[in-house]
Amino acid sequence: MPKTRQVTITFEEPDMTPMIDIVFQLLTFFMVAINFENTQADERVKLPKDMLAKPPEVRPDDELVLNMGYEKLGRQGQPVVFYTGEEIPVSKMLPRLQQEARIFRQTKVDPKAVTVVIRSSADVPTGEVQELIKSCQAAEFEKFALKATQEEK
Amino acid sequence: MKLSKSKGPSKVEIPMAPMIDIVFQLLVFFMLNLKIIAPEGDFNINMPIGMAASSEPNQLPDLKVGLRANPDGSLAQLTFGGRNLGNDDAAFDRLNAEILKVIVKPGNPLTKDIEVEIDADFNVRYEYTIRAVSKCTGRLDPQTKRIVRYIEKVKFKPSKRPEAE
Numbered sequence: 001m002p003k004t005r006q007v008t009i010t011f012e013e014p015d016m017t018p019m020i021d022i023v024f025q026l027l028t029f030f031m032v033a034i035n036f037e038n039t040q041a042d043e044r045v046k047l048p049k050d051m052l053a054k055p056p057e058v059r060p061d062d063e064l065v066l067n068m069g070y071e072k073l074g075r076q077g078q079p080v081v082f083y084t085g086e087e088i089p090v091s092k093m094l095p096r097l098q099q100e101a102r103i104f105r106q107t108k109v110d111p112k113a114v115t116v117v118i119r120s121s122a123d124v125p126t127g128e129v130q131e132l133i134k135s136c137q138a139a140e141f142e143k144f145a146l147k148a149t150q151e152e153k
Numbered sequence: 154m155k156l157s158k159s160k161g162p163s164k165v166e167i168p169m170a171p172m173i174d175i176v177f178q179l180l181v182f183f184m185l186n187l188k189i190i191a192p193e194g195d196f197n198i199n200m201p202i203g204m205a206a207s208s209e210p211n212q213l214p215d216l217k218v219g220l221r222a223n224p225d226g227s228l229a230q231l232t233f234g235g236r237n238l239g240n241d242d243a244a245f246d247r248l249n250a251e252i253l254k255v256i257v258k259p260g261n262p263l264t265k266d267i268e269v270e271i272d273a274d275f276n277v278r279y280e281y282t283i284r285a286v287s288k289c290t291g292r293l294d295p296q297t298k299r300i301v302r303y304i305e306k307v308k309f310k311p312s313k314r315p316e317a318e
Contacts, residue, residue, distance in 0.1 A: 016169060016173075020169075020173070020176075023173075023176055023177065023180060024176065026180055027176060027179055027180045027183065030180065030183030030184055030187055031183055033187055034183055034186055034187050041190075041193075047193065048279060048280035048283040048284070049280075050194070050283055050284065050287045051287070051293050052194070052196075052287045052290060052291055052292075052293060052300055053193065053194030053195065053196070053287070054194040054300065055192050055193060055194050056194070056195060117195065119193075120279050121279070122278065122279055122280035122283075123226070123278055123279070123280070124278070124279045125226060125275055125276045125277065125278065125279070126220070126273040126274070126275065126276075126277050126278070126279050126281075126282045126312070127273075127274070127275030127276065127312045127313075127314055128275075129279055129282075130273075130275075130309055130311065130312055131314070133309070134311075143197075144197070145195035145196065145197050146195060146196045146283060146286070147193050147194070147195050148193070148194060148195070148196070148283050148287075149191045149192075149193055149194075150191060150192045150193065150194050
């Protein structure tokens with residue numbers, strides 16, 4: 001009978017340190033890159049693209065963001081304003097805007113100093129955007145900014 | 154008395170598996186939540202819609218840019234001061250060139266007083282209006298990638314809702 005040599009199997013622990021380092025770095029990257037703040041933008045709005053649309057250097061102190069678009073993608077039905085979870089036609093926005101102006105006044109902010117940021121879908125008729133601006137003016141807002149996505153060429 | 158032989162300090166094993174599990178879960182959570190949002194910019198505009206004309210007559214004539222629409226909302230015609238510029242991409246470039254002709258050179262002090270009036274049909278798609286606004290306000294220098302400002306004051310002419318939809 002041949003002699004068998006007893007082999008002792010030793011379990012060697014793999015070195016986890018580099019993997020953990022990388023995982024923590026990835027984790028840090030994603031935590032920093034995540035953007036929880038941008039909640040006022042509505043995903044249903046597909047902004048027009050433009051090369052000159054540069055993010056503003058100074059963000060206004062007070063702003064009112066209005067998202068406008070179609071309930072479903074594609075020009076179906078009437079464009080609506082996505083406002084506090086509701087879809088409101090432009091013609092019915094005036095009372096809401098007056099209420100916003102009242103809230104601003106209660107917090108000692110003049111509505112005239114508030115910038116109304118209009119985020120409108122590219123396929124909305126221009127006239128509807130103008131009507132929304134008119135309603136804002138009736139509610140005493142004066143400053144307007146039209147948003148577009150920055151396009152790289 | 155029998156003393157057990159001490160073998161020195163024993164190595165304490167840290168349980169790594171639960172920590173790695175949690176770290177991976179956090180990683181997956183943040184990866185799934187990451188939304189890559191294209192940067193957004195804005196155009197500041199004057200909005201004298203429905204307001205009475207200012208009492209001080211402007212010395213300089215306003216520049217009028219017209220956007221005529223097809224029934225489906227696409228652009229039928231782009232005009233500048235009554236002149237037809239076409240309805241394609243080149244039309245917007247022509248508008249940009251016309252504006253430059255008027256202001257002579259970018260940064261001219263005149264540009265502070267000149268105002269562009271955009272007269273868009275009710276139905277014309279908003280994207281065309283934004284393009285017209287953009288072409289009036291400046292251009293992007295291809296070398297420096299910086300914006301060369303032309304005219305910053307833009308206003309809209311009120312448009313009427315068509316009676317029959």
